[in-house]
Amino acid sequence: MSITVDVEFSGGLELIMKDKVRQATVSLPATADGKPTTVRQVILYVRDNLVADKPQLFSTENTVRPGVLVMINDSDWEVEGENDYQVQDKDKVLFISTMHGG
Amino acid sequence: MSTSERIQEIKARLAKLRAEELELESELVKLEGLNQREAAHVVKKDHLAPDDIRRYSRQLLVPEIGVQGQLKMQNAKVLIVGTGGLGSPCAMYLASMGIGTLGLIDHDVVDNSNLHRQIIHTEAARDVPKVVSAHTSLSRLNSSCRVVVHDVLLDSSNALDTMRGYDVVVDATDNAATRYLINDACVMLKIPLVSGSAVRLDGQLTVYNYNGGPCYRCLFPTPPPVETLSNCSETGVLGVVPGIIGCLEAMEAVKVITGKKQEEKPNMLLYSYTSQPHFRSIKLRPRKPSCAVCGDAPSITELVDYVAFCGSGPNDAAADLHILQDPSQRISCRQYSGVVHSGQPHVLLDVREKVQFDICQLPNSLNIPLADFDKRQQELTDIVAQANGRPIYALCRRGNDSQYAVQYIRNKLDYKECYDIVRGLLGWQADVDSEFPAY
Numbered sequence: 001m002s003i004t005v006d007v008e009f010s011g012g013l014e015l016i017m018k019d020k021v022r023q024a025t026v027s028l029p030a031t032a033d034g035k036p037t038t039v040r041q042v043i044l045y046v047r048d049n050l051v052a053d054k055p056q057l058f059s060t061e062n063t064v065r066p067g068v069l070v071m072i073n074d075s076d077w078e079v080e081g082e083n084d085y086q087v088q089d090k091d092k093v094l095f096i097s098t099m100h101g102g
Numbered sequence: 103m104s105t106s107e108r109i110q111e112i113k114a115r116l117a118k119l120r121a122e123e124l125e126l127e128s129e130l131v132k133l134e135g136l137n138q139r140e141a142a143h144v145v146k147k148d149h150l151a152p153d154d155i156r157r158y159s160r161q162l163l164v165p166e167i168g169v170q171g172q173l174k175m176q177n178a179k180v181l182i183v184g185t186g187g188l189g190s191p192c193a194m195y196l197a198s199m200g201i202g203t204l205g206l207i208d209h210d211v212v213d214n215s216n217l218h219r220q221i222i223h224t225e226a227a228r229d230v231p232k233v234v235s236a237h238t239s240l241s242r243l244n245s246s247c248r249v250v251v252h253d254v255l256l257d258s259s260n261a262l263d264t265m266r267g268y269d270v271v272v273d274a275t276d277n278a279a280t281r282y283l284i285n286d287a288c289v290m291l292k293i294p295l296v297s298g299s300a301v302r303l304d305g306q307l308t309v310y311n312y313n314g315g316p317c318y319r320c321l322f323p324t325p326p327p328v329e330t331l332s333n334c335s336e337t338g339v340l341g342v343v344p345g346i347i348g349c350l351e352a353m354e355a356v357k358v359i360t361g362k363k364q365e366e367k368p369n370m371l372l373y374s375y376t377s378q379p380h381f382r383s384i385k386l387r388p389r390k391p392s393c394a395v396c397g398d399a400p401s402i403t404e405l406v407d408y409v410a411f412c413g414s415g416p417n418d419a420a421a422d423l424h425i426l427q428d429p430s431q432r433i434s435c436r437q438y439s440g441v442v443h444s445g446q447p448h449v450l451l452d453v454r455e456k457v458q459f460d461i462c463q464l465p466n467s468l469n470i471p472l473a474d475f476d477k478r479q480q481e482l483t484d485i486v487a488q489a490n491g492r493p494i495y496a497l498c499r500r501g502n503d504s505q506y507a508v509q510y511i512r513n514k515l516d517y518k519e520c521y522d523i524v525r526g527l528l529g530w531q532a533d534v535d536s537e538f539p540a541y
């Protein structure tokens with residue numbers, strides 16, 4: 001059993017992805033070590049497979065780096081349990097880097 | 103006098119008048135500053151004067167504003183931090199709409215490279231303090247708006263005193279350290295914070311510290327790594343993008359002032375030129391009880407050193423890195439100029455992104471962006487083979503990426519006749535050719 005998750009990058013994160021992709025659909029096993037797949041596994045998948053060459057610009061300490069917000073189906077992941085949120089098939093995960101320019 | 107002579111005469115006279123206007127405004131700003139204690143005592147309006155009714159009639163007709171909303175705006179004090187790309191339209195609209203008191207903070211002067219987006223400033227105001235230039239535009243737009251200028255670099259020593267007394271603060275700055283500073287000061291002073299940012303073709307907008315919603319630190323407790331911090335002078339921005347976000351900041355300020363914002367749940371608005379739809383709103387968490395500044399037991403109860411906290415300050419350009427430890431692997435711009443003049447055969451490899459290379463380049467340079475080195479390794483190998491013992495000089499904008507390029511060519515391609523040009527094109531402009539259009 002596998003699930004597919006739509007991932008999207010915003011606020012400049014798209015620029016550090018291979019081919020500067022803004023959106024991708026990733027396929028993950030529905031469970032890992034007998035436990036349901038969490039958004040942390042999505043983050044690690046993106047880090048290892050989609051980020052072009054500087055993984056630290058996306059992820060540190062097995063989660064997103066400081067300054068990146070994660071939105072699950074357009075809601076702040078804080079409300080959903082952050083890294084431990086169990087991803088469902090067809091979930092949309094949006095990664096937003098905070099921007100400082102003006 | 104011919105028509106074209108008359109046109110020239112008029113243009114020259116206008117230029118003189120514009121310069122004179124700025125001089126007078128500058129003096130006015132100084133005198134008003136001295137006078138501030140008296141001026142600070144503003145009488146609250148409880149009805150609209152006949153002139154105001156005429157002037158604001160079109161917005162009085164909007165039910166969400168009406169007479170009560172207009173009075174709230176005329177009695178409101180809004181502080182805009184930064185009169186750049188975001189602050190320009192925000193200030194102009196707030197003044198035009200009839201905000202009673204508008205505070206402006208900026209410590210910069212107007213530069214030609216500001217004008218494509220900072221529309222409150224004009225060509226005539228080049229090198230003039232931005233607060234004076236902004237004051238000039240705003241007094242033209244609405245002389246009944248009281249504009250209070252603060253020509254200071256906001257930091258933890260002056261932020262609370264400068265920000266105290268305002269009803270709303272608009273963050274229109276361009277760096278992480280100042281954003282944390284403004285957030286913490288707003289939390290301490292209990293002022294809602296309208297925050298916007300714009301880079302390249304994207305913008306973000308949020309109201310922090312308002313109505314049970316989060317503060318900036320609730321969302322971003324830890325500052326991002328210095329490596330990810332960038333500002334407009336490094337990354338570029340299309341002029342209208344901060345314009346869009348700055349206008350929305352003015353809208354949010356009006357909503358806070360009239361109280362309509364209370365009906366909304368905390369959210370962040372994202373704008374992107376590339377995504378479909380262009381605008382989207384995402385739901386944010388409520389205030390975090392564990393937040394270091396706005397939480398139930400805050401650990402930050404006074405302002406701290408935000409430049410140290412973020413590892414980078416308001417005026418920091420990208421740091422000059424020292425990646426190559428061996429000085430014999432680097433030459434100065436003057437030395438490289440000598441190489442060119444002596445006609446010594448060599449290869450000049452410019453490793454900037456193509457979009458930058460297209461802006462300006464030194465003669466006879468090859469362009470392979472550093473980011474493409476792996477992808478275009480075959481081309482590099484060919485260049486090395488053709489160089490055949492002759493030196494390869496690596497060049498970029500400020501001399502950081504070029505050092506990585508030298509490392510790559512020396513280590514991965516095992517070609518030792520490769521050198522870095524210290525300080526890159528900015529150094530070339532400073533030390534060799536002042537006419538070179540470095541950006």
Ligand SMILES: [Zn+2]
Binds near residue numbers: 317320321390394397
């Ligand atoms: Zn907070």
